[in-house]
Each structure stands twice: as structure tokens, then as C-alpha cells.
Amino acid sequence: MNSEALNSLNDIDPNYPVPRVYDFLSRPESSAFLDYVFKDPFGCHVFPGDISDYPLASFFEDMDRDIKQAKQIHLWAYIPTCRYRCHFCQYPTVILNPQAASSQEVFRDLVDYNIKEATMWLQKVPSLAQAEVGEFNIFGGTPSLLPEPELRRLMDFYLRHFNFSAATMRFEGEPGTLTKEYLRLLKEQGFTKISFGAQSFDDRIISACGRMHSAEECVETIYNARELGLDWVSVDLIYGMLGQSVDDVKYDMEKTLELELSHVVCTKLHMEEFMKTRTGVSGERQSLWQKKGLININNMTFPGLGKQYQMRELVEQYLSSGYREHPTMYFHQNHQQPEKWKGIITDLDKQYPEVSIGLGGSSKCTRAEAINITGYKKYKEALDEDRLPIEGSRGVSPLQREVNAFKMALSTLIPVDDNVFRQRFEGRSFFDNPIISRTLKTLVDKALVTADGDVVTLTPNGMTLVEAVINTQFVTPEA
Numbered sequence: 001m002n003s004e005a006l007n008s009l010n011d012i013d014p015n016y017p018v019p020r021v022y023d024f025l026s027r028p029e030s031s032a033f034l035d036y037v038f039k040d041p042f043g044c045h046v047f048p049g050d051i052s053d054y055p056l057a058s059f060f061e062d063m064d065r066d067i068k069q070a071k072q073i074h075l076w077a078y079i080p081t082c083r084y085r086c087h088f089c090q091y092p093t094v095i096l097n098p099q100a101a102s103s104q105e106v107f108r109d110l111v112d113y114n115i116k117e118a119t120m121w122l123q124k125v126p127s128l129a130q131a132e133v134g135e136f137n138i139f140g141g142t143p144s145l146l147p148e149p150e151l152r153r154l155m156d157f158y159l160r161h162f163n164f165s166a167a168t169m170r171f172e173g174e175p176g177t178l179t180k181e182y183l184r185l186l187k188e189q190g191f192t193k194i195s196f197g198a199q200s201f202d203d204r205i206i207s208a209c210g211r212m213h214s215a216e217e218c219v220e221t222i223y224n225a226r227e228l229g230l231d232w233v234s235v236d237l238i239y240g241m242l243g244q245s246v247d248d249v250k251y252d253m254e255k256t257l258e259l260e261l262s263h264v265v266c267t268k269l270h271m272e273e274f275m276k277t278r279t280g281v282s283g284e285r286q287s288l289w290q291k292k293g294l295i296n297i298n299n300m301t302f303p304g305l306g307k308q309y310q311m312r313e314l315v316e317q318y319l320s321s322g323y324r325e326h327p328t329m330y331f332h333q334n335h336q337q338p339e340k341w342k343g344i345i346t347d348l349d350k351q352y353p354e355v356s357i358g359l360g361g362s363s364k365c366t367r368a369e370a371i372n373i374t375g376y377k378k379y380k381e382a383l384d385e386d387r388l389p390i391e392g393s394r395g396v397s398p399l400q401r402e403v404n405a406f407k408m409a410l411s412t413l414i415p416v417d418d419n420v421f422r423q424r425f426e427g428r429s430f431f432d433n434p435i436i437s438r439t440l441k442t443l444v445d446k447a448l449v450t451a452d453g454d455v456v457t458l459t460p461n462g463m464t465l466v467e468a469v470i471n472t473q474f475v476t477p478e479a
């Protein structure tokens with residue numbers, strides 16, 4: 001077994017109970033799981049296809065066909081600008097000083113390129129213009145750096161060229177830049193949902209990860225958004241960061257309850273490279289923490305795996321009565337709705353197409369998926385040459401389509417119902433799929449899921465380890 005990973009698992013805070021998954025992860029037969037969670041890549045955002053070198057023309061045909069059949073789609077634009085680079089972040093970013101005169105040109109270019117890319121998509125996929133957008137997201141990076149005229153220009157384009165008749169609009173920002181005026185602008189533009197990263201409510205931890213805002217600014221942003229009637233505010237927190245103790249996560253959870261956050265995303269620190277697994281908004285480089293490794297930095301250390309799972313258990317404990325987790329990592333208050341965009345792309349009865357415009361984006365339908373170029377220079381070159389900035393596309397074979405549907409359904413943490421599955425796949429049961437049925441036997445043996453008649457449910461250990469389940473267990477028999 002990987003002794004480094006095992007040592008990390010044994011790093012446990014004596015003031016808290018040994019985490020539930022400890023026994024499972026410490027067994028020699030669980031080494032695939034332990035190896036996976038030791039570094040942890042982003043594992044629940046893209047479900048790769050199994051046919052490589054898939055022609056782009058086929059990808060667009062598949063998208064067109066699936067979009068025509070789907071009730072709704074998830075549409076998103078990615079704006080990569082940031083005013084600093086967080087030490088954990090692998091996302092493709094363009095770092096700039098928002099006040100500098102030269103930055104204004106970058107913002108203008110970014111919007112121009114985004115509009116050009118979206119226009120090319122509309123030409124290649126004729127059904128896109130009419131497709132009902134279920135949720136529109138502006139992700140980042142830090143889109144809240146976009147100057148007002150540029151944001152207006154971008155939104156004007158999307159609202160005129162896509163079908164927003166049923167769309168909710170969600171915007172991802174960063175607390176230091178989501179000023180009251182900016183929030184007002186977002187509301188005026190039709191955004192009703194705001195999301196931003198706090199990562200922690202402790203200034204010491206926030207600054208150790210290289211961020212240039214305070215916990216107080218996060219709290220102000222939440223209150224300002226509420227005051228303006230933007231009552232959907234989602235805050236991202238990370239556990240496992242440099243200098244973070246189990247007590248610190250307890251503090252973050254106390255703050256979450258005190259602030260009555262409607263939505264909170266609690267993610268374990270991901271240290272593995274995106275590109276190894278092709279998951280997430282694809283990054284092209286390592287984060288600063290990856291480069292340095294899990295070592296002491298400024299006399300601060302990273303909590304080991306044992307502590308990370310103690311942290312995860314605290315999150316579950318604090319949020320168990322007032323919140324539900326759907327999908328994994330995304331918590332919403334019981335009386336609130338879960339994240340709509342996530343439901344659109346992962347709930348078993350939907351799994352509708354997703355179209356992403358911008359650096360590093362990933363688009364998919366049931367039959368194919370593609371990821372965009374992640375380097376800004378190459379991205380611009382492609383569009384300057386009238387090519388869509390797509391790095392690669394993959395097709396999904398009929399068997400893999402079922403596997404992906406099942407894996408996505410697992411990631412929602414909702415029990416997977418074969419009756420719903422059969423409706424999606426012309427009467428075929430997931431037990432008829434050799435990869436799924438073989439994997440299910442293993443997962444039942446490992447007590448990570450229970451299979452009761454037509455319904456497969458993750459056990460508490462299965463929920464905690466769902467990303468590892470999805471990314472290590474569903475292998476084709478010949479692999």
C-alpha cells in the first residue's frame with residue numbers, strides 16, 4: 001500500500017472521533033480508493049467518453065440531436081480574469097490588475113472572443129438558438145471584474161441569441177469585487193443567484209491560500225446580496241487547506257449556520273492535476289500548492305487525510321438537520337431548491353446537454369463530449385483563425401452512455417432507481433449492463449452501496465467516497 005497515503009490517513013486529531021471511512025480506507029484491498037483520495041482530482045464534473053479522436057463534426061451532430069430532444073439545457077460562459085492567483089487553484093486564469101489601462105483591452109477582447117465562439121456554436125448546432133436554457137451561468141475566474149459596459153455587452157448578446165424564456169441566471173464572483181454596486185448591476189441584468197468563494201471564514205486561512213479579501217468582506221457580500229433581494233447566495237468552502245485544523249472547519253460550520261447560508265459548497269482540497277482525468281473546467285497547469293507539494297509552507301502544514309475526513313464528518317454533522325446534499329459537495333437548506341444547473345446535467349431523469357463557451361470549458365451530451373483549449377494564447381489563435389477553440393472531443397459508446405448515466409446519477413447522492421433508468425434507455429435495466437452490474441456486485445461487497453430491488457443507494461461511506469467510487473470502480477472488463 002502507498003505508505004505516504006497511509007501516513008496521511010493516520011494523521012488524526014485526537015480531540016475528534018476517528019472518521020467513519022478510516023477502517024475502510026486502511027484495508028489493503030481499498031488501496032485504489034486510498035490512492036485516489038490522497039491527491040484527489042476534481043472528479044464529479046465531467047464524465048469522459050470512451051471513444052477518443054471523435055470527429056468534431058460528429059460531436060456537433062450529436063449535440064444538435066440531443067439538444068432537440070432535451071427539455072432544457074445548461075448554458076455557461078467562462079470569464080477567466082482574476083486579480084490574484086489562489087494557491088490551490090488550477091483553473092485557467094488571466095491574472096491582471098483590473099484598474100490598469102491595459103486590462104480594459106483584455107476585458108474587451110474576452111467579451112469579443114466569447115461572443116465569437118458562441119456565434120460559431122449557434123452556426124454549428126442549429127437547435128441551440130431555440131433550446132430552452134434551464135439555467136445560465138457565468139463562471140470564473142472572476143467575472144465580477146468585468147467592467148459594466150462589457151458585462152452589458154455580453155449579456156445583451158446572450159439574451160438576444162438564446163432562448164432565456166425559462167432560464168434562471170446565476171453569477172460566480174469573488175467577495176472583494178462583488179460590491180453593492182456590482183450586485184445591483186447583476187440584479188438589474190436579471191441574475192437572481194450569486195455564488196462566490198470564501199474558502200474559509202478565518203482570515204488566517206484565507207490569506208494562507210493567497211486570497212486578497214477578508215472574512216468580513218464575505219459576510220458583507222452575503223448581507224448586501226440579501227438586502228438587494230438576491231436571496232440565493234452560494235458560498236464555496238474548502239477543507240484540507242494549508243494551516244487548517246479540524247477546529248477551523250468547526251468554526252466555518254458554525255458561521256455557515258449563523259449566517260443561515262441558503263447554499264454552501266464544501267469541497268475537499270483537490271491536489272491532483274485536472275488533465276490526468278480530464279475533469280472540471282480544465283486547467284493547463286499545476287496549482288502553486290501542487291508545485292511545492294504537501295510540505296510546510298511558512299511553518300504551516302496541510303492536514304492529512306485522517307483530519308480531512310474528520311472535517312468532512314463535521315460538515316455532515318453540522319448540516320445534517322437543516323440542509324440536504326445534492327449533488328455531492330453541494331448543500332442547500334431543506335426549504336430551498338438544490339442547484340438547478342447541477343440537476344439539469346446530472347439527475348437521472350434529466351441529464352440534459354451542457355454547452356460551455358470560454359477558455360477551458362467542457363460541453364457534453366449523452367453521445368459525445370468536448371473540452372476547450374485551456375491556454376489563453378492558443379484559445380485566441382483558434383478563434384482568430386475562425387476555428388472553435390476545442391482541444392479534443394470524445395464519443396460515448398452505447399454501453400458507456402449507460403455507465404455515464406449511472407455514474408452521474410450516483411454523484412447526485414439520490415438513490416438510483418432502475419425504473420427511471422429503464423425509461424431513459426428503452427426498457428434496458430442497469431443490471432443488463434455488464435460494467436454496471438459487475439461494479440455493483442463489488443460495491444455491495446464493499447458495503448459502499450445497497451441494492452434493494454430496483455433501487456441502488458449509497459451507504460454513508462459510499463457517499464463520502466462517491467468521487468472515488470465513480471472514478472476508480474467502473475472499469476470495462478478488458479481494461
Ligand SMILES: C[S@@+](CC[C@H](N)C(=O)[O-])C[C@H]1O[C@@H](n2cnc3c(N)ncnc32)[C@H](O)[C@@H]1O
Binds near residue numbers: 142270
Ligand atoms: C474557480 S472558483 C470560482 C469562484 C471565484 N473565482 C472565487 O474564487 O471566489 C470555484 C471554486 O472552486 C473551488 N476550488 C478551486 N480549486 C480547488 C481545489 N484545488 N480544491 C478544492 N476546491 C477548489 C473553490 O472553492 C472556488 O471557490
Ligand code: SF4
Binds near residue numbers: 082083086
Ligand atoms: S479560486 Fe477563484 S479567484 Fe482564486 S485564482 Fe481560482 S478562479 Fe481566481
